[in-house]
Amino acid sequence: MGRSRLPVAVVVAVAAAAAATFLLRPRGVIEPVPVDAQQYFTTSQLDRAEDFRSLQRLLGLAGLGIGIGTLAVLAWRQPRSLIARLERRPLLGGAAAGAGISLVLVVTGLPVSAWMRARSLDVGLATQSWPDWAVDVVKAAGISAVTAAIGGLIAMALVRRFPRRWWAPAALLVLAYGVVTIWLYPIVIDPLFNRFDRLPQGKLRSEVLQLADRAGVDVGEVYRVDASRRTSAANAYVIGLGHSKRVVLYDNLIEDFTPGEVRTVVAHELGHQKHDDLLRGLAWLAIVAPAGTFLVQALAERAGPRGRLATPAALPAIALAISVVGLGLGCASNVLSRKVEASADGFALRLTRDPEDFIGFQRRISVQNVGDPDPPGWYQALFGTHPTTLQRIGAGVAFESK
DSSP: OOTTHHHHHHHHHHHHHHHHHHHTOOSOOOOOOOOOGGGTSOHHHHHHHHHHHHHHHHHHHHHHHHHHHHHHHHHHSOOHHHHHHHHTSHHHHHHHHHHHHHHHHHHHHHHHHHHHHHHHHHTTOBOSOHHHHHHHHHHHHHHHHHHHHHHHHHHHHHHHHSTTTTHHHHHHHHHHHHHHHHHHIIIIIGGGTSOEEEOOSSHHHHHHHHHHHHHTOOOOEEEEEOGGGTBSOOOEEEEOSGGGOEEEEEHHHHHHSOHHHHHHHHHHHHHHHHTTHHHHHHHHHHHHHHHHHHHHHHHHHHHSOTTOTTSGGGHHHHHHHHHHHHHHHHHHHHHHHHHHHHHHHHHHHHHHOOHHHHHHHHHHHHHHTTOOSSOOHHHHHHHOSSOOHHHHHHHHHHHHTO
């Protein structure tokens, strides 16, 4: 693949992401009406959110920059003696290089991560002690290192076997990885960090099952997770495929919010199940992955050592290309994600017929999570995975006024 192919690869990736987002856009989105933040939040709440989130956003961007910068340094300035040893056995060298790169990224990103966490402690959002946090960092670093080692070995095998077209089998592996992680993550990884208990028999479980029955949704299983040991933020999510499918409710959501507000959250998660949003995400990945890996190869060939892409010396350049392309495609996928979340909100409103609790929940969750109800437009466009709080409240008001 010549260097002149890079512009073509960029155009193909952009076109694939745009096409996938357009083809997979959901229906049932309620167009929000404009609302004023001062109607739902006090001045002190808005100021507190702005003070906290404005710097957190900058620190998050700094973390991205440090990660990409670290990979760029590793790609362009490498210790020759270490690379020479790794190249003696390219596949094992690729695994070692992959694990090493992963651990270096953890170390270089640690100061910013610790700073962000310290600020979360200051506002009461984080609840976990520093020693317990450090244990979780070590666990996550170990998991990432093992994953990166496998990835480095596979990358070397593909580049050596398919030197000019390794992007094609890589695309298949990306999709397979997406399926495996969604299927196994709730079973293998999640329990390493939290305790999950089936929601016990009682009023809440009965209401969840009744909502699911009305929605025509097989919920799989409903779990309560001990999220409060780490954070005061409340949330819920749906994850898993087949027998691993589950709706997960934070314990502080169950304990701190009214039954009506919890119902609206459960209804939202049922909307994701009803709309097969996990499969929608995999379909998006299937469409975009070939173009994405095509662009990764083009960038890696531009940034990597010429004539040595099939050696561990090229892994930092490949990792750099994956990071840059992943960041760009992630921003593109957020466009679809916001529509998907808005569609699930619409489903929740239609299922519960309770806009008052829906609006109340959006307001209370923003306050409890120290969230910015109306973040800067550029940040929302690039990194927002959900509609803004004001947009979600606006959707509830629009539904209420029908």
